[in-house]
Amino acid sequence: MSVDIVLTVNGTRRTIPIPDPRITLLDLLREGLHLTGAKKGCDRGQCGACTVLVDGRRINACLALAISLDGAEVLTIEGLAEGDRLHPVQAAFIAHDGFQCGFCTPGQIMSAVGLIREAQAGQDPERIREAMSGNLCRCGAYAGITEAVLEAQAAMSPQPADMSPQPADQSQGEAA
Template identity: 90%
Template sequence: MSFDIVLTVNGTRRTIPIPDPRTTLLDLLREGLHLTGTKKGCDRGQCGACTVLVDGRRINSCLALAVSLDGAEVLTIEGLAEGDRLHPVQEAFIAHDGFQCGFCTPGQIMSAVGLIREAQAGNDPERVREAMSGNLCRCGAYAGITEAVLEAQAAMTQAPTSQHPASPRQGEAA
């Protein structure tokens, strides 16, 4: 039995057939839609590499059945930047070297975006560390991650109406 679901993925509303109800949101994104920025580190909700926003909330996409998310809005790492203009969290991760191998990074960044939206941590580093603890980083980039989240949050709070602060990035996109 195939279900058709409607998902708004990174701002684009689309009807997506789900021929196999076993398909998780993570596998749909990666294998079905080829949005491979979202990573599979454990597939069991234990590492956070698959974090995306669903209806504005960060969740583990590996533990969500795609078919049950009919009608949802999904934001993945691919939808965060506006063209060449990076999101403040992305900029801050580069500036603070908040990653090494980069594999957990899309999940970390989406988690950070979710954290800032939740507005529970404030500028308390301890609360940020706790709230980012669902994202493992085996390289050990936690110090830079915490700094990046705090800086991006400050930048976004100071300029809530402007889209993003000016990007320091030069040169062409990948």
Template identity: 80%
Template structure:
């Protein structure tokens, strides 16, 4: 039995036939849509390497059934930059050494973007660490990640103030 679903992935409408209703969003993205930036870490929702935004909210794509998200708007790491211009969170991760091996970086960046869009952190580094605690970094780049989120948050707030002025 095939199931048809439609998703908007990184701004592009994608219609997909699923032969198995148990396919996760992670496997759909990586294996069917060739969007391999989203990483399969633990495959149990414990590490955050697979974090994406679905309808603007952070989720672990390894725990989400694709069929449950028919019609959803999905943003992956491949969709955050605008051409050659990095997203402010990506630029801040580079500026503050928010990564070492890089395996967790896509999930960390997607979680940070979601965190900023949710307006959850304010200027409190401890609050940022708490809100990002679902994303693990084996290399221990947490200090750089926290600085990157603070910097990107300020950059985005400044850009939004300029647009509204």
């Protein structure tokens, strides 16, 4: 028995047949929609390689039943860049060598994007490491990942308005 669900995946609304109510979002993305960026690492929610954003929040796609997400908006690594222009987090990962073998990189990047959008990153590297602790890197690229998150957050933050003092208006005459 197949059930249809509606998901907006990377900005495109889709009606998707679910052949088995036990299929996870990860399996639906990889096998049903051929979006293979999210990786199947541990398949138990322990490594973070399958991290995607659902309704703007970070989740382990291997733990979420696809059928339970009917109507949700899903953002995967494939939907992050705009054409040939990389997302600031992707560019920062490259600039800071935030990857080695690359297996965990899509999950790391999606987790970083979620972390920044949630305004949880802050400027403290230890806080970032703690908030990203659900994403494991067997190669140990953590220093580059942390630097990339800090740089991307700075690039994505709205710049404060110029608060420098303005010269006094001289047109109204000066008192002698």
